[in-house]
Amino acid sequence: MTIAILCTGMVGQTFANTLVAKGHTIFMGTRHVADTLKKPGNPAMNLPPFADWVAAHPTVQLTSFAEAAAAADLLINVTAGTASVAALETISEQNLAGKILIDVANPLDFSKGMPPTLSIVNNDSLGETIQRQFPDLKVVKTLNTMNCFVMVNPALISGPHNVFVSGNDAAAKQMVSMFLTEQFGWTPASIIDLGDITTARGTEQLLPIWIRLWGALQTPMFNFAITRA
């Protein structure tokens, strides 16, 4: 499959690492290719300078958001949530139409200090905002409630845990659920379909407790599980 990963940060690199290994053709979209190639690494997060990462992944094609989307069958949005709409606006309508967008972004607002608040919250969500603004996309919100290493490798967490999907298009949600199962190893029983895209309000509002749990547990390597009676 040809997959466009929109954004080149740690989450995007984590998806690319896994999906390249699975044999997919990966286009990585960014706002300015030349600037992205100059991005320094972040030793604290174990991130190499971006040019080094690209050199180590010769099959990944670094392009504009628009070129990545034009080439791809499936789009994965891992941009910062506050920049997602602007990134998608650089892509022509015809290169979005009918395609599935896996929306992993959260509208975290770091501008008022730590911990972040949400720039869209309560009676709206980023998932809904994207679906409303780009009605020809099939937006499926998922994976946004955990660390990126857990997203692509749920076996990192030893006990039972869950991933949620939200979206208006039932077939698109089924496709994405299969994708989660086949590419990343999520079991069908661990995937909870919450309903239409408005249920993204529920998963995006998990971020405030996720961030506090990171502090309380002193590790980001955990996930939410829903335990039934």
Next chain:
Amino acid sequence: MTIAILCTGMVGQTFANTLVAKGHTIFMGTRHVADTLKKPGNPAMNLPPFADWVAAHPTVQLTSFAEAAAAADLLINVTAGTASVAALETISEQNLAGKILIDVANPLDFSKGMPPTLSIVNNDSLGETIQRQFPDLKVVKTLNTMNCFVMVNPALISGPHNVFVSGNDAAAKQMVSMFLTEQFGWTPASIIDLGDITTARGTEQLLPIWIRLWGALQTPMFNFAITRA
């Protein structure tokens, strides 16, 4: 122990049922005693007319919020979150001073239809609002992330699951954690201390997904678990 349960609805009755059986002296506070005694039952929720419930619980003393708080060592806030501050305002400062308030309420706003939104959210929470407005209270937010039957009987959920505590006073959080363990059977390992009262933003914002999960799972008998690597 003498405990004031602030509000007489299903959650208050559930707490009273359990705590009376444990031998505690229970004062149930309400805005208007006479009106409360006229409250009809709700057969859909298996709730008898309130006067019948009182007749079946002769040791429970139904009083005003103020009288309940004056009599009690420990207060439990189970009012509707949008009415909590007004209820506490009817209690004199000296009858709140130094006491622990277990805050179980969520600021759910049903005025704009279903599902509810939150009337306080994102950069504030109900827990913080109460702590700010009543600085002599020791507010501990807990139990607000699950069905009331699970609150008082965590064994109803068969797998591992968690309860969160948030509050500024470390000793008060320890007292409340012991209370959860001794009265309701929460294991110490299942109790996660998230930090100060601002972390109530995290637990109150679990309500939007809790409500969608109730719909998706077709039962309210579930709870959140945090699964670690």
